[in-house]
Amino acid sequence: xxxxxxxxxxxGNSFCLEVGAKERLLxxxxxxxxxxxxxxxxxxxxxxxxxxxxxxxxxxxxxVLTGQLDQSEVVTVEGLAQDGRLEPLQQAFIDHHAVQCGxxxxxxxxxxxxxxxxxxHPGREQIKTALEGNLCRCTGYxxxxxxxxxxxxxxxx
Amino acid sequence: xSYCQVNKSLTRVDAYAKVTGQAKFGADLTFPDMLYGxxxxxxxxxxxxxxxxxxxxxxxxxxxxxLTAKDIPNxxxxxxxxxxxxLAERETYYIGDGIAVVAARTREAAEQARELIEVExxxxxxxxxxxxxxxxxxxxxxxxxxxxxxxxxxxxKGDVKLGFAEAExxxxxxxxxxxxxxxxxxxxxxxxxxxxxSTLLTIYGSVQNPYATRRAVAGVLQVPLAQIKVIQxxxxxxxxxxxxxxxxxxxxxxxxxxxxxxxxxxxxxxxESMLESYKRHPYQMKYKVGASKEGKIxxxxxxxxxxxxxxxxxxxxVTWRSVVQATGPYEIPHVKTDTYGFYTNNVYTGAMRxxxxxxxxxxxxxxxxxxxxxxxxxxxxxRLQNIYHNNSITASGxxxxxxxxSLKEVLERALTASEYxxxxxxxxxxxxGEKKRGIGLAISYRGCSLGAEAIDAAAxxxxxLNDGSITLSCGLAENGQGLKTIFSQxxxxxxxxxxxxxxxxxxxxxxxxxxGATVASRSTMVGGNAVKNAAEKLKKTFADFVAREYExxxxxxxxxxxxxxxxxxxxxxxxxxxxxxxxxxxxxxxxTGWYLxxxxxxxxxxxxxxxxxxxxxxCQIAEVEVDIGTGEISVLRITAAHDVGRAINPxxxxxxxxxxxxxxxxxxxxxEVETEDGYISNTNFDDYLIxxxxxxxxxxxxxVENPDPNGPFGAKSIGxxxxxxxxxxxxxxxxxxTGKRIRSLPLNLERVLIGSSLxxxxxxx
Numbered sequence: 001x002x003x004x005x006x007x008x009x010x011x012g013n014s015f016c017l018e019v020g021a022k023e024r025l026l027x028x029x030x031x032x033x034x035x036x037x038x039x040x041x042x043x044x045x046x047x048x049x050x051x052x053x054x055x056x057x058x059x060x061x062x063x064v065l066t067g068q069l070d071q072s073e074v075v076t077v078e079g080l081a082q083d084g085r086l087e088p089l090q091q092a093f094i095d096h097h098a099v100q101c102g103x104x105x106x107x108x109x110x111x112x113x114x115x116x117x118x119x120x121h122p123g124r125e126q127i128k129t130a131l132e133g134n135l136c137r138c139t140g141y142x143x144x145x146x147x148x149x150x151x152x153x154x155x156x157x
Numbered sequence: 158x159s160y161c162q163v164n165k166s167l168t169r170v171d172a173y174a175k176v177t178g179q180a181k182f183g184a185d186l187t188f189p190d191m192l193y194g195x196x197x198x199x200x201x202x203x204x205x206x207x208x209x210x211x212x213x214x215x216x217x218x219x220x221x222x223x224l225t226a227k228d229i230p231n232x233x234x235x236x237x238x239x240x241x242x243x244l245a246e247r248e249t250y251y252i253g254d255g256i257a258v259v260a261a262r263t264r265e266a267a268e269q270a271r272e273l274i275e276v277e278x279x280x281x282x283x284x285x286x287x288x289x290x291x292x293x294x295x296x297x298x299x300x301x302x303x304x305x306x307x308x309x310x311x312x313x314k315g316d317v318k319l320g321f322a323e324a325e326x327x328x329x330x331x332x333x334x335x336x337x338x339x340x341x342x343x344x345x346x347x348x349x350x351x352x353x354x355s356t357l358l359t360i361y362g363s364v365q366n367p368y369a370t371r372r373a374v375a376g377v378l379q380v381p382l383a384q385i386k387v388i389q390x391x392x393x394x395x396x397x398x399x400x401x402x403x404x405x406x407x408x409x410x411x412x413x414x415x416x417x418x419x420x421x422x423x424x425x426x427x428x429e430s431m432l433e434s435y436k437r438h439p440y441q442m443k444y445k446v447g448a449s450k451e452g453k454i455x456x457x458x459x460x461x462x463x464x465x466x467x468x469x470x471x472x473x474x475v476t477w478r479s480v481v482q483a484t485g486p487y488e489i490p491h492v493k494t495d496t497y498g499f500y501t502n503n504v505y506t507g508a509m510r511x512x513x514x515x516x517x518x519x520x521x522x523x524x525x526x527x528x529x530x531x532x533x534x535x536x537x538x539x540r541l542q543n544i545y546h547n548n549s550i551t552a553s554g555x556x557x558x559x560x561x562x563s564l565k566e567v568l569e570r571a572l573t574a575s576e577y578x579x580x581x582x583x584x585x586x587x588x589x590g591e592k593k594r595g596i597g598l599a600i601s602y603r604g605c606s607l608g609a610e611a612i613d614a615a616a617x618x619x620x621x622l623n624d625g626s627i628t629l630s631c632g633l634a635e636n637g638q639g640l641k642t643i644f645s646q647x648x649x650x651x652x653x654x655x656x657x658x659x660x661x662x663x664x665x666x667x668x669x670x671x672x673g674a675t676v677a678s679r680s681t682m683v684g685g686n687a688v689k690n691a692a693e694k695l696k697k698t699f700a701d702f703v704a705r706e707y708e709x710x711x712x713x714x715x716x717x718x719x720x721x722x723x724x725x726x727x728x729x730x731x732x733x734x735x736x737x738x739x740x741x742x743x744x745x746x747x748x749t750g751w752y753l754x755x756x757x758x759x760x761x762x763x764x765x766x767x768x769x770x771x772x773x774x775x776c777q778i779a780e781v782e783v784d785i786g787t788g789e790i791s792v793l794r795i796t797a798a799h800d801v802g803r804a805i806n807p808x809x810x811x812x813x814x815x816x817x818x819x820x821x822x823x824x825x826x827x828x829e830v831e832t833e834d835g836y837i838s839n840t841n842f843d844d845y846l847i848x849x850x851x852x853x854x855x856x857x858x859x860x861v862e863n864p865d866p867n868g869p870f871g872a873k874s875i876g877x878x879x880x881x882x883x884x885x886x887x888x889x890x891x892x893x894x895t896g897k898r899i900r901s902l903p904l905n906l907e908r909v910l911i912g913s914s915l916x917x918x919x920x921x922x
Contacts, residue, residue, distance in 0.1 A: 037178020
């Protein structure tokens, strides 16, 4: 099968990759780069477990072809902590019991991170809208919202 | 008694690994030379297999093996009745039945090769309706059986004829509930690795019940249990759903691994998971209740029938829990209950969080509201007149005299927090406009742990190492519910150390005794007691050593804050120093804890007994707004009060409540696996809808603590009780809002608007 050459920055590291024309970003991350924090839950962009930040936007990596991403920047859950120090969102998820089985957690974190990069003080409805595409079957979402709100300060009216 | 570690919202011991992406789930693991396995599933729900030709698949580049039923030493397995096929041999019994498995060097090759396997089918008529399964025993789903009945349980108390003769009002109602999917976010994944750890096969992956999977794999391969090791660490949600289906997957991976001599990974995609995995039983229920004019319930007669699908799976025990709990928590002198399960050619049904309770609770709590309405009695008053108290005799004849029966307490706590009385009055007035509000409640009692289904015991291992660090492991599995954290808290409390000292190890079936299944909300209670037992044994050995070594006298040594004290403020030594000293003096600081739950009983002949050694009590109240123009229901608020005995980790308990309430909301409002003649039409999250964050109402969790003498630090159960009530409470609230009683779940738009379901494949009632 025809291969495509792609330059990608993933979690701050540059890679020059050869990928198949139909290879999904999800597969590149999980299989070529062994970033298995990116999860596959539905393969059709409904569950959000594979969410990563692509050029500043939260995307379902199961719906993106790596071959089209030359010169792009990708951040996965593995790229949130810096020098062993957790990103405040990660610590908030721990402190507020926003994690149960943990399978949706990386996607949730990336959707929340993308939101906070654009708006550090979102209201509850904006948080819900940003996380609407991330399914969780364990937590009932409540403690995830509490974790994010612990960083965003009081809700704006 | 004040605690240092339990009864506190400590953060989860596995949270760091999960927020950093370091936690490895089944699909994340790889091994050298690993192959990928894929299953070819049936084209028809019911068909005769006339021939299988794997030749073209075997020729596909990268393919190393194709196996069918004839390659399997023992093709049948099951937890209760051994009639589930690893791969279909002569017939397929449902649409998810596997027919052949392929192992190839890449996942793509395995998927391509699977399509090249040629199967010659003869499509057969199937049984897809429960009535047909019950009434036409001449066409059994399993040809070797006389009829389609999987199970029939009875419960008898008093004489219902007498009770109904005394009654001044009698109501008869029919209710039904739907087929639903667990929808754990992680699809099933298993890797079988040959010749590792001096063992024939090591199985890794999303295994909810490692000992059951070990038993199934060893049984299928016809090898000793000692030759199969199952290791389970991080698992992405289960809710009862990763048992028999994952055992089948493990057995298939094991067969391929032995055939090829290489590690074989099998991972389902979502569609495969939806097609093959078992679901929650749909129930059809007939309830008859007799009461006095004042509202004393005198008699109840219940018949509940469950669709078991193609296999027995857990149906015998699911319908047994239903028979025990079907009346709800009401003192009724005369009860006659019969529950049944029947085979059909639908997708099979098994354990799902709640396990035979959400169905009967929906019926019984709807019925109580219907009775209240007929009698013109307030629904709360009707319940208060009839609920269990201390020393009540249950429907099964058990006297509730060994724990606090806290129904009235949970009910009153929920009523107050939800402002039920004021809202009930307000919403009983005429409401102008299209949007009508209502408030409704449901209560339950639930037997903790397995009950008289099976032996109920668990084990835990704790070792104190010579630097004072600790390893802990238990035979029960972390499925996301938080047991690693709870068990670490219990061990740390007894040993007087910081939980940070403890490294919680994955389940390894070769290292910890068989602890049964991680089901029935039994982990905190039964597993927690095993951990407590191990910690107490170790503490005793350790204390005896310290007393000798440091020549302490008098007072019992106290283990607290990483120190060992001989009276208040008198530290003898630190935990770490003592551990090192003990090691160098040859003291064994390693203990296996064991807990066997108290005696219980069930008499199938008389339909009575003491089926559970203790119970938990819960109440949920739902407040809704219904748009009578569109049929849309908005849940505004759910108040959930649950007696957990003692909350080992209150934030964890709240997490269980939030998650269980949302799963109950999905059951009540939106979820249904739609089937038509055995075919499943909604096979992914685009058309099987589960609640999203946008569906989240305000949830008020109320933790009630009445410590139970049989629980570790008084703790009981929380996982399942949280899920079983919301559907019923929402239905009662919708009825108050609209005046319409809907007796089938889910309460989707059509049912609310026109009283029946329009969905293709959905049940029409």
